[in-house]
Amino acid sequence: MKHGYLIDMDGVIYRGSEAIPGAAEFIRYLQESGLPYLFLTNNSAFTPLDVVVKLRKFGIDTTPEHVCTAAEATAAFVHKQRPNGTAFVIGEGGMLAALHDIGYAISRDKPDYVIIGEGRVLNFEMAEQAHRCIAAGAHLISTNSDTWCPTDNGPRPGCGAIVALLESATGKKAYHVGKPNPFMMRMARKRIGLATDEVIMIGDTMETDIRGATDLGYRSILVLTGSTTRESLREHPFAPTEVVESIAELVPAALAA
Secondary structure, X not given: OOOEEEEXXXXXXXXXXXXXXXXXXXXHHXXXXXXXXXXXXXXXXXXXXHHHHHHHOOOOOOOHHHEEEHHHHHHHHHHHHOOOOEEEEEOOHHHHHHHHHOOOEEOOOOOOEEEEOOOOXXXXXHHHHHHHHHHOOOEEEEOXXXXXXXXXXXXXXXXXXHHHHHHHHHOOOOEEOOXXXXXXXXXXXXXXXXXXXXXXXXXXXXXXXXXXXXXXXXXXXXXXXXXXXXXXXXXXXXXXXEEEOOHHHHOOHHHHO
């Protein structure tokens, strides 16, 4: 049966600055077998090219066409809703580049949207401006709802935490575009040109990767090298199609030897 893969990165391909054993071999297997694949990340701080350069450090040689970020999905979403609009952004270069690519201008003057992405650029002046834009009618959009992110130095507040501040201040609820939103999951499927029953999602997080796959009817593989333990699976009303210790288990034995 024809199939292809959507692949989360942090916790699947690497942890922080450390490669996960077997990840490079698995991607090489996909490339040599001609199987469609797409790296799918909720991190909006980087452009696809930035991601490609990072992956090279882990022994993975790929192209920007094989990367889909929540920044790209968010830009595609707002462009579909309101083409050639404006946005006030709290986020880094990946989000800004994605918006510019679809003809969006960055503005503090009554923007159509306030968009929150991943990154470390937040200060109180920006939060104050975002609040005022929302009060003036801007819609609140976020790239993802993750409230924290792992780093080599320990956890840090994520996009969802910044959004929670603005939701509390304004009384408005954000629309989260990234995984598990069907918008991003469907966009990724179309990028690799497969039907629903031909897609396999590989991820380490139940509430984003596995839930997104479940909601769209994709098969899913949970790896235990990230944020989920085997014991915690029973806490969720949905389950992955398969559970493996790491992505290394997906490399055919003949190639792993």
